[in-house]
Amino acid sequence: MDFRFxxxxxxxxxxxxxxxxxxxxxxVGILIxxxxxxxxxxxxxxxxxxxxxxxxxxxxxxxxxPLYVQLLLIHFGVVPLLTGNTNGILASIIALSLIAGAYISxxxxxxxxxxxxGQMEAARSLGMNHVQSMKDVILPQAFKRMIPPLGNEFxxxxxxxxxASLVAAPELMYYGxxxxxxxxxxxxxxxxAALIYLVLTTSLSYLLNxxxxxxxxx
Amino acid sequence: xxxxxxxKKSFGSNEVLKDINAFINPKEVVVVIGPSGSGKSTFLRCxxxxxxxxxxxxxxxxxxxxxxxxxxxxxxxxxxxVFQQFNLFPHKTxxxxxxxxxxxxxxxxxxxxxxxxxxxxxxVGLKEKADAYPDSLSGGQKQRVAIAxxxxxxxxxxxxxxxxxxxxxxMVGEVLEVMKQLALEGMTMVVVTHEMGFAREVGDRVLxxxxxxxxxxxxxxxxxENPQHDRTKSFLSKVL
Numbered sequence: 001m002d003f004r005f006x007x008x009x010x011x012x013x014x015x016x017x018x019x020x021x022x023x024x025x026x027x028v029g030i031l032i033x034x035x036x037x038x039x040x041x042x043x044x045x046x047x048x049x050x051x052x053x054x055x056x057x058x059x060x061x062x063x064x065x066p067l068y069v070q071l072l073l074i075h076f077g078v079v080p081l082l083t084g085n086t087n088g089i090l091a092s093i094i095a096l097s098l099i100a101g102a103y104i105s106x107x108x109x110x111x112x113x114x115x116x117x118g119q120m121e122a123a124r125s126l127g128m129n130h131v132q133s134m135k136d137v138i139l140p141q142a143f144k145r146m147i148p149p150l151g152n153e154f155x156x157x158x159x160x161x162x163x164a165s166l167v168a169a170p171e172l173m174y175y176g177x178x179x180x181x182x183x184x185x186x187x188x189x190x191x192x193a194a195l196i197y198l199v200l201t202t203s204l205s206y207l208l209n210x211x212x213x214x215x216x217x218x
Numbered sequence: 219x220x221x222x223x224x225x226k227k228s229f230g231s232n233e234v235l236k237d238i239n240a241f242i243n244p245k246e247v248v249v250v251i252g253p254s255g256s257g258k259s260t261f262l263r264c265x266x267x268x269x270x271x272x273x274x275x276x277x278x279x280x281x282x283x284x285x286x287x288x289x290x291x292x293x294x295x296x297x298x299x300v301f302q303q304f305n306l307f308p309h310k311t312x313x314x315x316x317x318x319x320x321x322x323x324x325x326x327x328x329x330x331x332x333x334x335x336x337x338x339x340x341x342v343g344l345k346e347k348a349d350a351y352p353d354s355l356s357g358g359q360k361q362r363v364a365i366a367x368x369x370x371x372x373x374x375x376x377x378x379x380x381x382x383x384x385x386x387x388x389m390v391g392e393v394l395e396v397m398k399q400l401a402l403e404g405m406t407m408v409v410v411t412h413e414m415g416f417a418r419e420v421g422d423r424v425l426x427x428x429x430x431x432x433x434x435x436x437x438x439x440x441x442x443e444n445p446q447h448d449r450t451k452s453f454l455s456k457v458l
């Protein structure tokens with residue numbers, strides 16, 4: 001097996017561009033997904049039945065169908081309906097945010113519900129209201145427990161952003177596939193892409209590990 | 219100070235408190251004893267509405283807390299509670315545990331809250347632990363911090379829900395000592411406990427609960443030495 005470094009060198013600028021978009025898609029997906037996840041997670045825990053039901057439906061749909069299907073629906077259906085045009089990057093951001101929101105909402109809910117109910121009782125017995133107790137007592141503790149599963153979800157999101165190449169968003173895998181089909185090569189583009197994804201995901205888990213250790217209370 | 223009328227509490231179809239009538243006078247230390255499952259903890263938790271009340275009325279300082287219009291958060295600032303499992307906030311240091319509610323609810327400045335917190339820690343003998351996290355404390359120390367945290371709100375009434383039941387035996391004394399001190403200072407206290415020695419020594423009145431009722435109540439000496447009711451006699455014969 002020969003390994004042609006020359007074509008890799010030729011593609012360096014594209015890999016750089018693609019990696020930057022991969023990072024961008026993932027970051028935006030993580031940010032919007034986290035905000036969405038908090039809202040949906042809190043919504044599902046509300047006593048208001050209709051809101052809780054809607055949030056439940058949202059989670060069921062976006063967690064229960066493949067990202068690829070969602071991406072095609074959004075790319076060819078939703079985005080043209082809203083803007084009149086297809087837009088691969090926009091569709092990818094929407095799809096990644098929505099699916100991340102569904103998973104992250106369950107992470108939030110599990111994190112909040114894992115906190116001993118005595119904590120809420122103690123805060124309330126001191127005269128703090130529900131919102132104060134959530135903000136000062138429950139959420140800071142829940143957040144610490146959410147870091148490992150959130151890290152998992154962020155890593156999954158980075159990897160799943162590769163599907164954006166299928167709707168022509170020019171991220172890392174898009175250029176990987178372009179290189180592969182231009183030169184009819186397999187190892188160079190896909191091993192390179194795999195390596196770059198590995199660097200991204202391991203850097204992220206390193207950062208999250210450090211955060212977790214900084215928040216330790218002993 | 220506290221008046222309880224025809225209080226009933228059910229969990230689903232299980233009626234835990236059947237018909238409770240009681241009063242607690244200012245500066246009085248009332249000790250609630252009884253077998254497990256008798257409803258004594260539930261009774262205590264109804265007094266600050268940690269349990270919703272199924273029927274009846276609880277009046278604290280003239281305010282009916284079962285009234286929908288009552289601001290329960292305001293009532294709770296006057297009624298401190300100490301839990302069996304301490305329930306300290308593990309992500310906050312000891313002093314931050316104590317400062318949180320006075321700052322958020324009483325709107326004290328950080329300096330005022332800290333000063334008061336340190337004074338209370340001195341009172342419970344833990345001033346040097348101000349900046350420690352709860353996880354590094356022993357059970358007895360945790361409970362003393364929890365008492366200081368409740369006192370920081372300057373409540374008029376203190377509720378103790380089996381405060382020494384989760385402690386190793388050698389740590390029970392230090393917590394009871396703090397409670398005794400508090401009683402001597404004139405705090406109104408309702409204490410659910412299995413510590414009969416404390417009931418006898420510190421209590422002004424003892425309520426014996428069984429099966430969701432207050433079966434008997436009397437001064438400690440009378441109740442322990444001359445119980446009137448068969449169920450009281452049978453319970454006391456097992457614990458004394």
